Amino acid sequence: QSALTQPPSASGSPGQSVTISCTGTSSDVGAYRYVSWYQQRPGKAPKLVIYKTTTRPSGVPDRFSGSKSGNTASLTVSGLQAEDEADYFCSSYAGDKNYVFGTGTKVTVL
Amino acid sequence: EVQLLESGGGLVKPGGSLRLSCVASGFTFGNYDMNWVRQTPGKGLEWVASIGARVNYISYSDSVRGQFTISRDDASNSLYLQMNSLRAEDTAIYYCTRDLSGPFDFWGQGTLVTVSS
Numbered sequence: 001q002s003a004l005t006q007p008p009s010a011s012g013s014p015g016q017s018v019t020i021s022c023t024g025t026s027s028d029v030g031a032y033r034y035v036s037w038y039q040q041r042p043g044k045a046p047k048l049v050i051y052k053t054t055t056r057p058s059g060v061p062d063r064f065s066g067s068k069s070g071n072t073a074s075l076t077v078s079g080l081q082a083e084d085e086a087d088y089f090c091s092s093y094a095g096d097k098n099y100v101f102g103t104g105t106k107v108t109v110l
Numbered sequence: 111e112v113q114l115l116e117s118g119g120g121l122v123k124p125g126g127s128l129r130l131s132c133v134a135s136g137f138t139f140g141n142y143d144m145n146w147v148r149q150t151p152g153k154g155l156e157w158v159a160s161i162g163a164r165v166n167y168i169s170y171s172d173s174v175r176g177q178f179t180i181s182r183d184d185a186s187n188s189l190y191l192q193m194n195s196l197r198a199e200d201t202a203i204y205y206c207t208r209d210l211s212g213p214f215d216f217w218g219q220g221t222l223v224t225v226s227s
Contacts, residue, residue, distance in 0.1 A: 001171060001172050001173075003154065003156075034212035034213070036212065036213040036214070038155075038214075045205060045217040045218065045219055045220060046155065046205075046214075046217055047217070048213050048214065048215050048216075051210065051212060051213035051215070052212065052213070057215065089154065089155050091155075091157075091213075091214070093212055096169065097160050097162075097167050097169035098157070098160075098169055098171070099145075099157040099160070100157065101147075101154060101155040101156060101157060102154070103154050104153075104154045104155070
């Protein structure tokens with residue numbers, strides 16, 4: 001159960017887009033459509049922003065979108081806003097009721 | 111409003127035990143799978159354990175299997191994590207999460223477990 005690989009950091013100016021990758025294997029990200037993304041602001045619990053690879057929960061702005069190709073999933077935040085500055089973690093189902101998280105990416109709004 | 115409230119964290123010596131609790135409200139607890147997820151201070155998230163609705167399954171990460179035990183009491187809307195033989199590397203914030211058949215859609219605020227002599 002190795003952690004999924006994410007870049008440590010990403011940044012963009014307000015209004016720009018930032019895309020975060022999440023690389024796993026054919027046993028987790030590549031095998032299932034159950035990739036989720038979580039936003040975590042300092043001192044707060046993680047918040048679900050994308051599930052089933054591309055679905056946004058109610059209340060999450062449509063600036064957040066997800067995709068997947070092979071063993072790599074991606075989260076794109078379009079029209080960056082100051083409030084989007086946070087840590088982002090991906091997660092994937094890994095079979096047999098097991099889950100694995102990504103290493104996390106710190107998004108900075110310049 | 112869905113709420114998950116963890117308790118039971120604290121300072122414990124290596125080799126010691128702790129029992130974490132999570133009380134749920136705002137939804138029909140017995141209908142949902144539940145999980146524990148931990149986060150090492152300043153670092154990433156790690157899935158720890160899952161328990162199905164009506165205890166139809168239980169699963170653990172390799173790092174805690176045989177050391178931790180997850181359980182639930184639907185009558186009191188409560189989730190538990192019994193942690194034994196604690197080690198320094200178990201130091202983390204432990205979150206109770208609701209499982210929406212894949213994503214963890216609601217999280218508690220977490221309880222800090224510190225393992226140190």
